[in-house]
Amino acid sequence: MSTTLKDIAEKANVSIATASLALNNSEKVNHKTYEKVKKIAEELNYTPNARARALVKKATETIGLVIPEVENPFFAEMAQSIKNTIKESGYNLILCSTEYKSEEELRYINLFKSGLVDGAIFACLGDMMEEHNKMIIDLVKNNTPVVFVDREINNYTLIPVIKTDLFEGAYNIANYLINNGHKKIGFIGQSEERVEGYKKALSDNNIKINDNYIFYNFLTIEGGYKVGQKLLKLAKLPTAIICLNDEMAMGVIQSLTSANIKVPEDISIIGIDNIRMSEYYNPSLTTLHIPKKEMGKKAAEILLKRINREKLSSDEQLIIFPTELIVRKSSRTIN
Amino acid sequence: MSTTLKDIAEKANVSIATASLALNNSEKVNHKTYEKVKKIAEELNYTPNARARALVKKATETIGLVIPEVENPFFAEMAQSIKNTIKESGYNLILCSTEYKSEEELRYINLFKSGLVDGAIFACLGDMMEEHNKMIIDLVKNNTPVVFVDREINNYTLIPVIKTDLFEGAYNIANYLINNGHKKIGFIGQSEERVEGYKKALSDNNIKINDNYIFYNFLTIEGGYKVGQKLLKLAKLPTAIICLNDEMAMGVIQSLTSANIKVPEDISIIGIDNIRMSEYYNPSLTTLHIPKKEMGKKAAEILLKRINREKLSSDEQLIIFPTELIVRKSSRTIN
DNA sequence: GTGAAAGCGCTAACAT
């Protein structure tokens, strides 16, 4: 069907090997034959067969990215950054979303094991982490390098980790609120480290932790909206709420606003991530900036190094990015 | 490195062929050998080499999706739907974003031509369409089926098209506004068909078209924000503005709101797409619902049919999805 | 039911 190297070789009266060399710009080949082969390839509209090349080169020039969902702006922004980084080295990205399902992650691990990608970035948390991590280690040992983003493992030499300090981030947000007069501070979202940071800030400031102020739900706007509905049933609202991501924060705000509770006048809402939208929401969101683009870029760079079998220095094996609280209009100081 | 069929064949004392047959659940193979081979494969933690299989099967079980950018919620939602649809048939999605650059699209066309995917969905508009379409037709003739979403071509038999009626959608929005008392209606966004629909609605209602009320910018929140800044410099604001997508609408709203212009009291803003966020924005967005999920699903189904060489009925070659105006709080009736 | 052998399209020694 499609033209192959063989077709070209025949037409140019050279061997397949020579044709291959010529098309791969080997200097070994005579300039005249080089030109001839190139010309014929052009005429025949030749494109090398990636599948065949992948088989012999043992490489697909493709890397896999596993994230919970594409619809989540945080991961979309990170994915974009990763894609742009690897593109420069001629790699393509295969985007794999798990929809927060553990089986899906497993599917991808096996897919990668089949040699579909030259390396992978995992940016997912979830159940079965220990078991899956074992399989991922297996993958790495079978020569498919992996980098983790915001995911832990006990062996950084095998799998480098790019992250921010989740505990510290939550601590800083809570601390900021406390410094601005808040004492009744709620927290929304399921993240052990984050919750610990939040609690630590409270206890460091001698504020009693009220478990009624801690909520869980999906990390989506809808999830936030639902928590908002629950909040409304509370006898007395906290004066501030920290949300695990900006989308939840928006959901909460929407929910409260609909019930005529004003943000930030009646309650301060702070998000995490600083997604593109957060600056443009009404009110614009106070949020913890996570350098997703930079993290994605770094993860991609480290992965490419790994794929090229370059050694990583020890400070490339665990990289903790700094975060920054961006104060906008969804939070305020109280007396 | 990794275990191969050969390893298994040797350990099981059968030929490679038999091992292959057994693992592919052929009925030809003796039950005992079947069991033996399966067991050994399990023990050796065998995963077939996708690259080798792809070469001989001439198929990668992967399909490509070309969109402008992942960060755009419209495409993210559609991508998710496509992914979920093809997953059921065992296919994987390779997500290709062009960042609105024509060269990027070209890159992907060539990539696909190399046999990386079994089929592709193109959901991008842009420059060089005619030239690229020729190459895409070439791709199709070389046995890589393609489906277009919101993109035109003159040969539906070769490339099926899934779309909504852009003209009609814009016409309906403008008409709705007019029916609700608006006469000074602006339009933001670069889309010939949309603009035509908008203009037709105005002229059908004997409203003079004011070119000062038509703006262009990137289809992002930032783009909308910038247009908002321009609007503020106008001698008199229109009473309503139609935006080419919801993000632009949000950007415009944010921009106007910051200048103390109230939406919808002072001006009505209507978006297009009905992205997840639009319901939760403040104010919630009046917008034209585009059934992205359904469109993505249908595109995927049609593509799979094509890949499986099933014939398409003529009404599967051009599918126009209906749209629906969702009235929320960013627009109002005036006298 | 099983094995031998050919071949998918390409690359990379090695020989010439």
Place this chain on the structure above:
DNA sequence: ATGTTAGCGCTTTCAC
């Protein structure tokens, strides 16, 4: 500088 050859790991006739 060019051709010969051997494979990459798998599927798939075709004999046996």
